Amino acid sequence: xxxxxxxxxxxxxxxxxxxxxxxxxxxxxxxxxxxxxxxxxxxxxxxxxxxxxxxxxxxxxxxxxxxxxxxxxxxxxxxxxxxxxxxxxxxxxxxxxxxxxxxxxxxxxxxxxxxxxxxxxxxxxxxxxxxxxxxxxxxxxxxxxxxxxxxxxxxxxxxxxxxxxxxxxxxxxxxxxxxxxxxxxxxxxxxxxxxxxxxxxxxxxxxxxxxxxxxxxxxxxxxxxxxxxxxxxxxxxxxxxxxxxxxxxxxxxxxxxxxxxxxxxxxxxxxxxxxxxxxxxxxxxxxxxxxxxxxxxxxxxxxxxxxxxxxxxxxxxxxxxxxxxxxxxxxxxxxxxxxxxxxxxxxxxxxxxxxxxxxxxxxxxxxxxxxxxxxxxxxxxxxxxxxxxxxxxxxxxxxxxxxxxxxxxxxxxxxxxxxxxxxxxxxxxxxxxxxxxxxxxxxxxxxxxxxxxxxxxxxxxxxxxxxxxxxxxxxxxxxxxxxxxxxxxxxxxxxxxxxxxxxxxxxxxxxxxxxxxx
Amino acid sequence: xxxxxxxxxxxxxxxxxxxxxxxxxxxxxxxxxxxxxxxxxxxxxxxxxxxxxxxxxxxxxxxxxxxxxxxxxxxxxxxxxxxxxxxxxxxxxxxxxxxxxxxxxxxxxxxxxxxxxxxxxxxxxxxxxxxxxxxxxxxxxxxxxxxxxxxxxxxxxxxxxxxxxxxxxxxxxxxxxxxxxxxxxxxxxxxxxxxxxxxxxxxxxxxxxxxxxxxxxxxxxxxxxxxxxxxxxxxxxxxxxxxxxxxxxxxxxxxxxxxxxxxxxxxxxxxxxxxxxxxxxxxxxxxxxxxxxxxxxxx
Numbered sequence: 001x002x003x004x005x006x007x008x009x010x011x012x013x014x015x016x017x018x019x020x021x022x023x024x025x026x027x028x029x030x031x032x033x034x035x036x037x038x039x040x041x042x043x044x045x046x047x048x049x050x051x052x053x054x055x056x057x058x059x060x061x062x063x064x065x066x067x068x069x070x071x072x073x074x075x076x077x078x079x080x081x082x083x084x085x086x087x088x089x090x091x092x093x094x095x096x097x098x099x100x101x102x103x104x105x106x107x108x109x110x111x112x113x114x115x116x117x118x119x120x121x122x123x124x125x126x127x128x129x130x131x132x133x134x135x136x137x138x139x140x141x142x143x144x145x146x147x148x149x150x151x152x153x154x155x156x157x158x159x160x161x162x163x164x165x166x167x168x169x170x171x172x173x174x175x176x177x178x179x180x181x182x183x184x185x186x187x188x189x190x191x192x193x194x195x196x197x198x199x200x201x202x203x204x205x206x207x208x209x210x211x212x213x214x215x216x217x218x219x220x221x222x223x224x225x226x227x228x229x230x231x232x233x234x235x236x237x238x239x240x241x242x243x244x245x246x247x248x249x250x251x252x253x254x255x256x257x258x259x260x261x262x263x264x265x266x267x268x269x270x271x272x273x274x275x276x277x278x279x280x281x282x283x284x285x286x287x288x289x290x291x292x293x294x295x296x297x298x299x300x301x302x303x304x305x306x307x308x309x310x311x312x313x314x315x316x317x318x319x320x321x322x323x324x325x326x327x328x329x330x331x332x333x334x335x336x337x338x339x340x341x342x343x344x345x346x347x348x349x350x351x352x353x354x355x356x357x358x359x360x361x362x363x364x365x366x367x368x369x370x371x372x373x374x375x376x377x378x379x380x381x382x383x384x385x386x387x388x389x390x391x392x393x394x395x396x397x398x399x400x401x402x403x404x405x406x407x408x409x410x411x412x413x414x415x416x417x418x419x420x421x422x423x424x425x426x427x428x429x430x431x432x433x434x435x436x437x438x439x440x441x442x443x444x445x446x447x448x449x450x451x452x453x454x455x456x457x458x459x460x461x462x463x464x465x466x467x468x469x470x471x472x473x474x475x476x477x478x479x480x481x482x483x484x485x486x487x488x489x490x491x492x493x494x495x496x497x498x499x500x501x502x503x504x505x506x507x508x509x510x511x512x513x514x515x516x517x518x
Numbered sequence: 519x520x521x522x523x524x525x526x527x528x529x530x531x532x533x534x535x536x537x538x539x540x541x542x543x544x545x546x547x548x549x550x551x552x553x554x555x556x557x558x559x560x561x562x563x564x565x566x567x568x569x570x571x572x573x574x575x576x577x578x579x580x581x582x583x584x585x586x587x588x589x590x591x592x593x594x595x596x597x598x599x600x601x602x603x604x605x606x607x608x609x610x611x612x613x614x615x616x617x618x619x620x621x622x623x624x625x626x627x628x629x630x631x632x633x634x635x636x637x638x639x640x641x642x643x644x645x646x647x648x649x650x651x652x653x654x655x656x657x658x659x660x661x662x663x664x665x666x667x668x669x670x671x672x673x674x675x676x677x678x679x680x681x682x683x684x685x686x687x688x689x690x691x692x693x694x695x696x697x698x699x700x701x702x703x704x705x706x707x708x709x710x711x712x713x714x715x716x717x718x719x720x721x722x723x724x725x726x727x728x729x730x731x732x733x734x735x736x737x738x739x740x741x742x743x744x745x746x747x748x749x750x751x752x753x754x755x756x757x758x759x760x761x762x763x764x765x766x767x768x769x770x771x772x773x774x775x776x777x778x779x780x781x782x783x784x785x786x787x788x789x790x791x792x793x794x795x796x797x798x799x800x801x802x803x804x805x806x807x808x809x810x811x812x813x814x815x816x817x
Contacts, residue, residue: 238782258605258780308588312605367761370780374605377766381586381606394679394761 040516042229042498045240046253048397049207049233053190056128056173057135061417061507062253064172066210066231068508070112071175071195074103074122074154075166077421081277081328081505084170084421088117088196089154098161098460103154109219111178112200119148124179126156136173138428138435139164139420142457161458163465167422198224198512208233224512235368244269244493250516251501252493256370257315263493270496273317273489274503277418279326280371282379282483286443288410295353297480300411301339302346303382310486313374318488323473324430326487328505331423331469338477338484343385350386358387364404364412366397375413375485404441414440417507423469427453431476444481558809564802568795572618581609583616584767592785601787604777613769614792620770622799624681625751628688633743635689636696641727641735643697644704651701658694666691670753674762681764684757688750695746696739703735737814744807748800755796771796 050063055071058064074089086092090104109117123146130140142162147155158165168174176196181189192201196219199212211230218224232249234240237256243249245266255263255271264271282304284291291297306320322338325331350356363379365372373394380390390411395403403409416426430440431449439445449472456468477484490503500513571578581599587607595602601610643651661669673687707713708731716726757763758772766773771792778788 237780241783256780259783262783305588312588312591312607365761370777373761373766373777377606378586378588380767381584392679392766396675 038225038515039227040225042226042251042511042514042516043249044229044231044251044253045234045243045249046231047233047235047237047240050204050210050231053193053204054135055175055177056132056137062231064419065253065508066212067175067193067195068172068197069199069212069229069511070193070197070201071172071177072197073170073172073175074105075170077170077504077506077508079502079504081275081418082330082421084166087170088122088176089169092166099158101156101158101165103156105152105154106219107152109196110217111182111194111196112215112217113178113182113194114217115178115182117176117196118151118179119154120151121179122146122154122176123148125177126174128177129173132173134436136171138432138437139168139171139173139425161460163460164420164422164424164457167420167424171420171425199229202228218512220512225515226511229511237370241493244495247495250495250498254491255493257313257317257488257491258370260315260317260491260493268496269493270498271491271493272501272503273491275328275505276488276490276503276507277326277328277505278415278488278490278507279321279324279417280413280415280485280488281324281440282375282485283404283409283412283414283440283442284482285407285409285411285441286445286481287407290353290355290359291410293354294479295349296355297483298339299346299349299353299386300383300388301480301483302342302349303386304379304483304485305341305382306486307341309375309378312378313371314486314488317491318486321484321486322477324476324482324484325423325426325469325473326418329418329423329426330421331466333466333470333473336470336473336477339480346386358389360389360391361410362391362393364400364409365392365394366400367394369397372413379411407438407441407443416440419506419508421506424453424457427456427469427472431472431481440482442481444476444479446475446479446481449475449479555809555812557805557812561802561805561807561809564798565806568618568799568802569622571615572622575612575615575619578615579609579612581612583608583612583769592781594785595787601791602785604774604788605781608769610774610788610791613774614771614795617769617771617774617792618795618799620764620768621751621754621772621796624684624754624764624770625747628685628750628754629692629743629746631685631689632692632746633696633739636693636698637700637732637736637739639693640697640700640702640739641704641732644701644735645708645723645727645731654697655701658697661691661694662698664691666749667753667756671757671760671762674757679762679765684754684763688753692746692750695742699738699742700735703738704731707731707734741807741811741814744803744810748803751796751799751803 046062048062050066051060052058052063053067055067072088074087075084076087078085088106088109090106092101092103094101105117105119105122111117126140126143126146130137130143142158142160142165144157144159149155156165178194182194194201198215198218198220200215202211202213204210209230209232211228213228214224214226234243237259240249240252241255241259241263244252260271263269282300284297284300286292310316310318310320320340323333323336327334350358363376365376376392380392383390400412404412404414418426428435429437431444431446432453433439433443433445452468452472456465456472459465459468490507492501492503494501497517499515499517501509502513503509585608587603590603590607591605593599593603599609599611601614604610604613639654643654669691670687673690674683677683677686713726713730716730754763754770755772755775758770759776761776763772764770774792775789778785781788
């Protein structure tokens with residue numbers, strides 16, 4: 001109990017502008033002999049804490065971006081987010097019947113506890129990852145078996161030809177963990193996880209900070225440059241910005257677009273908008289009447305002025321969405337006829353619906369989330385024109401998240417960022433009601449779309465897949481199962497001392513490449 | 519303490535204001551019963567201005583407080599918008615005025631219920647004593663043991679967002695103060711001669727309580743209510759800030775502060791002006807309460 005309190009006191013003092021905290025982690029380690037060569041303690045400030053380090057279960061980006069610094073998979077996403085390249089694997093071969101994949105592992109890779117990484121670890125990890133319930137197992141449903149014929153070889157057999165396999169293996173849920181959790185229980189392992197990555201576990205004061213230290217025996221010699229990385233929770237947007245300016249932190253995770261203008265004017269602060277796969281949606285729960293009516297959903301989707309949202313909510317930093325897939329994912333179809341703002345058409349659809357005179361509904365919003373608050377009020381005002389009386393229910397963000405997952409909502413807002421370089425991740429998550437996510441928690445169920453999704457998973461040629469994914473995107477847009485809002489970049493503000501910081505369209509970043517100047 | 523009704527006299531020509539006495543507010547018997555002190559005058563004037571601003575909002579501003587214009591988002595002051603527009607293109611000055619309506623109304627109403635309930639229970643407990651008094655005071659102790667703000671926020675959180683929840687939460691927490699105050703006053707008053715005389719003369723209990731005791735113990739509760747309005751407005755603003763207050767799009771100062779927060783470095787007035795409104799309102803009510811106490815000669 002003592003440590004969090006002390007941290008809180010420090011935080012309060014820092015907020016008060018006390019000079020005492022200026023040398024607390026802000027200046028790079030003095031041991032580095034000048035320049036940006038090595039050393040330094042990086043502090044990343046963020047609005048919310050991680051949820052858990054369990055890479056097989058967690059969906060929260062704030063958790064994923066942390067444990068990705070410790071866990072590595074056989075493959076990794078390329079910087080453009082559209083392909084994969086080998087990481088812990090060296091090469092693979094695929095049998096003629098497309099059912100057997102044989103992987104050669106990279107040699108000389110060690111876990112941070114010193115144990116060498118072998119095929120037995122890979123088998124253990126993949127078997128665990130595909131046995132979860134309500135986690136990321138949906139990426140691994142095609143895997144029939146994982147075998148380890150020798151220390152350096154892994155053989156994966158699939159139930160049917162499965163084209164997204166390499167992309168799936170690149171996902172963090174399939175990261176390689178030490179066999180049998182290095183002798184610990186599942187719960188104990190994730191309290192102090194061990195991986196092959198560039199950083200190793202140090203400590204987590206829940207609600208306050210997570211610190212990882214440099215892995216001195218990292219297999220990629222010379223990396224990482226940093227001595228440690230700390231993610232600190234600073235809920236207030238303005239405080240985070242002030243901490244970057246004051247040098248108490250070096251990277252501000254996703255500052256609101258509303259504050260970018262002010263940040264850009266600051267000396268020693270760099271603002272970057274990294275191309276992303278982030279797409280925002282209005283979710284409509286089809287278990288709740290009248291959202292089972294396609295005309296109601298279309299009417300709402302037509303009533304959303306996406307251009308105005310981009311202007312007022314994103315301050316111009318984005319583009320209206322036409323598909324539930326996003327431009328930075330393979331097989332996105334720019335020609336998908338997503339519904340655009342048209343009040344006349346919205347009213348036509350309402351007239352055709354089961355509730356031509358409108359209805360009452362409740363929007364589930366996260367309290368304190370400025371985007372949610374503004375979006376809800378814009379939607380409220382637009383839907384009023386359709387005779388829809390929308391109330392706004394504000395609940396705590398984590399409670400809102402739970403209510404969405406339990407489908408205890410009528411209409412709400414959510415977003416998605418891709419984690420792998422294959423649309424199958426999102427397509428399965430969003431349109432397959434049997435995938436555990438109940439079609440993005442909307443219970444959308446269109447047999448044709450589901451059939452096309454399954455077919456696309458087993459199609460290997462690019463043209464064939466494109467055709468299927470185009471058809472899926474078109475039908476999903478026509479069914480208006482969600483209101484696709486806009487595509488927006490990842491905003492980051494960071495100190496000019498930081499170099500080598502790059503965020504991939506999938507949202508992850510490689511801190512082993514980051515250096516901290518003086 | 520039966521305050522005489524203020525006689526609405528013929529309007530005399532304006533005379534220079536005397537420091538502590540307004541001649542046209544002369545009470546019965548020629549004595550300066552309704553003697554006003556500077557504290558009260560300043561407090562009342564401020565309050566009147568704020569109330570008028572709220573009441574006359576439709577006259578003072580041509581804009582609709584909830585009408586959005588997404589093409590005119592975050593306009594600087596000027597161009598017909600005295601304080602510019604907010605993120606959704608709504609006129610900030612108009613929202614400020616309409617917010618006064620909401621916050622004052624909800625703030626005053628939220629005090630009414632605890633005032634009535636607390637006073638009634640305190641009156642009964644003080645008069646009858648015994649087990650009723652004992653149980654009631656233990657309940658009071660329990661409620662008082664919690665920080666009231668935290669308790670109100672927790673209750674609204676549990677009850678769900680909305681005006682009704684605010685009334686319920688503030689009532690559940692607020693009545694104890696009135697019960698305590700009135701009980702204490704009754705304990706003193708019931709031993710006084712007029713009360714003993716009323717009892718000796720065989721008047722029915724309800725009559726003694728309502729006609730003889732209540733008027734004499736109400737002042738303290740009333741004075742407390744004035745300052746309690748400040749607390750309840752603060753609670754409403756806090757809840758609005760946390761997104762638990764008056765549901766949107768209805769403007770209130772708390773949600774305006776919260777919505778302007780992201781722009782505090784570039785458009786400071788979006789948060790500062792509603793914040794100032796809260797402070798001035800609180801000040802006005804506090805001055806009125808102080809003034810009433812000073813005037814009554816009790817402390």
